[in-house]
Amino acid sequence: MARTPNPKLGARRRIQILRAAATCFTRKGFHQTTMVDICTAAGLSAGGLYRYFKTKDDIIVAFAEEERIENEPLIRVLQETNDPVAALTGITPHILVAFSDLDYGRLAVEALAEASRNSRVKQALARNEEELTQAIAHALARGQSAGQVRKTFAADQLATTVMMLYSGLASRGILDPAYTPRAYEQLVNELLDRLLRP
Amino acid sequence: MARTPNPKLGARRRIQILRAAATCFTRKGFHQTTMVDICTAAGLSAGGLYRYFKTKDDIIVAFAEEERIENEPLIRVLQETNDPVAALTGITPHILVAFSDLDYGRLAVEALAEASRNSRVKQALARNEEELTQAIAHALARGQSAGQVRKTFAADQLATTVMMLYSGLASRGILDPAYTPRAYEQLVNELLDRLLRP
DNA sequence: ACCTGAACACCGTTCAAGT
DNA sequence: ACCTGAACACCGTTCAAGT
Secondary structure (H helix, E strand, O other): OOOOHHHHHHHHHHHHHHHHHHHHHHHEEEEOOOOOHHHHHHHOOOOOHOOOOOOHHHHHHHHHHHHHHHHHHHHHHHHHOOOOOHHHHHHHHHHHHHHHHHHHHHHHHHHHHHOOOOOHHHHHHHHHHHHHHHHHHHHHHHHHHHHHOOOOOOHHHHHHHHHHHHHHHHHHHHOOOOHHHHHHHHHHHHHHHHHHHO | OOOOHHHHHHHHHHHHHHHHHHHHHHHHHHHHOHHHHHHHHHOOOOOHHOOOOHHHHHHHHHHHHHHHHHHHHHHHHHHHHOOOOHHHHHHHHHHHHHHOOHHHHHHHHHHHHHHOOOHHHHHHHHHHHHHHHHHHHHHHHHHOOOOOOOOOOOHHHHHHHHHHHHHHHHHHHOOOOOOOOOHHHHHHHHHHHHHOOO
């Protein structure tokens, strides 16, 4: 009988638990989700789960860290483009659709609320945000050199403004049920254009 | 000995409890604040509080409804102005300072997260948001008639975009400790100008 | 090693008893 | 009428006991 831990099983269980947690969090939010809810969804007993996550908090942190992956394709597009403003306006429909998914917006806002109290969640989200902001800033800086982007503001200021606009979009659907992303696509893109072009 | 309730006392107690709750919420957030925390801060016993608020939820809802008052001065400015774009850019420093107060941003995000699960909180915030959006939209519509505001987008679409920008500003400080509102004042105002002017 | 379920501590809410 | 504090139910976490 093996007495050494099985890393394969551990990894599998963590994924299984995180997937279960994501379902529960989407339905009920972080704080109304019960450990037993997650256990049931994951098919484990109450105590069993604690072998893989020390606390509920750890599950939330791990969940927040997973968001990071979703940025990769956007970052790649920004790195490879030779017209950053066009790249951003091209991304807009993608952003709008993702953000208008109510589940996504809810979890994003909930994670942000959590971040303001929980430094580990904050770190995970901040790193995420920082990565994307940097990618935008670098692309815009290249655009400034090429004369495609206005030079009256620093590239990182412009990038931060773009991010603020995006995060405003993310939470829009929560309070306004009549909000439709399509209606704002053209508007947002023209705004980006006017903000960024010389 | 009086057997009829004393409405004066009731009103006083509610204010006293809400004030205590606000302090606790700012420190710990809605969910990490304990009923006993609020009771202690308000100088009441555990059971005593329940004479004035039936549940913790009711306290949160009442708290969310209070935010509404803060909009009044902004709305008045928008109603009285004869240059809505100038009015909005004039408001920006005020908005930026209020939003860059971390406590304010935290509570705003927390309330929004709460709204996505709690329909009464949602209603309170939505009404608040609606009022302000309407005020901006009306002002912009007047500006469109007067030729000060572009006519290529509907006034309410423009107003919603302005609101999204503002709400992006509100949450900015949570993840980015280096964020300073002053640095964005000029940028935001130029953005508003470019967005709204013909 | 991995898992279970009973047990414990904590927090929202209630209620009998006080003034 | 208004208030208190003990009591109850629920949930995060632990741990002795099973395989």
